[in-house]
Amino acid sequence: MPTLVLLRHGQSQWNLENRFTGWWDVDLTELGVEEARAAGRLLRDKGYDFDRCFTSVQTRAIRTLNLVLEEMQRLWLPVTKDWRLNERHYGGLTGLNKQEMIDKVGAEQVKIWRRSFDVPPPPLDDDSPYQLAGDRRYAGIHIPNTESLKTTIARVLPYFEAEIAPALKRGERVIVAAHGNSLRALEKHLSNIADDEIVGLEIPTGQPIVYELDDKLQKLDRFYVSER
Numbered sequence: 001m002p003t004l005v006l007l008r009h010g011q012s013q014w015n016l017e018n019r020f021t022g023w024w025d026v027d028l029t030e031l032g033v034e035e036a037r038a039a040g041r042l043l044r045d046k047g048y049d050f051d052r053c054f055t056s057v058q059t060r061a062i063r064t065l066n067l068v069l070e071e072m073q074r075l076w077l078p079v080t081k082d083w084r085l086n087e088r089h090y091g092g093l094t095g096l097n098k099q100e101m102i103d104k105v106g107a108e109q110v111k112i113w114r115r116s117f118d119v120p121p122p123p124l125d126d127d128s129p130y131q132l133a134g135d136r137r138y139a140g141i142h143i144p145n146t147e148s149l150k151t152t153i154a155r156v157l158p159y160f161e162a163e164i165a166p167a168l169k170r171g172e173r174v175i176v177a178a179h180g181n182s183l184r185a186l187e188k189h190l191s192n193i194a195d196d197e198i199v200g201l202e203i204p205t206g207q208p209i210v211y212e213l214d215d216k217l218q219k220l221d222r223f224y225v226s227e228r
């Protein structure tokens, strides 16, 4: 039975500071490191093992995966890094404080930006310090200046179908270490969540989620490793 484990990175510095992060490359806090290590120990102690790993090109997810694999004594496993698993781009909100934005424009508007299916945040200014145009890891790709969950799905899902699904179908045990909204994109697909219901899905940091799938990769079960 194909088994897929999804893991949101541990707490990042901007999670701690309550700032919109998106594609900006922010590292883990000490707590985030500990969350990642604890996730690795939990997976090991519950008997999980993997054949292949996927992550984004963002430090917080890569380090989380490495810490998990270190705890599992599996640092040697093959890891594929791809920008398509990056966090949703937070556009012009990048770097801003979430509570300050609520105070400024209201909780309802901020919730729409954070959790709606297809309303993107305002675009990132061309002269923003958070522009990534010169970042070598994105050479040759069209960097978005904002993304909704819908447009995030439009790059996460084809990547899942092209790279992750075939590995699962070959019988490989897969872990994906990624981000709140790239994982919401994947979970929307795997759990067949309607556009107007995805607003309710929150994914905590550092908590491995298991998908047990049938041969056609239809969901049989979904649970947090900590719960069983």
Ligand SMILES: O=C(O)[C@H](O)COP(=O)(O)O
Pocket (backbone or CB within 6 Å): 019, 020, 021, 022, 023, 087, 090, 114, 179, 180, 181
């Ligand atoms: O990019 C961010 O700010 C976080 O990783 C996810 O934030 P959200 O929960 O506000 O979407």
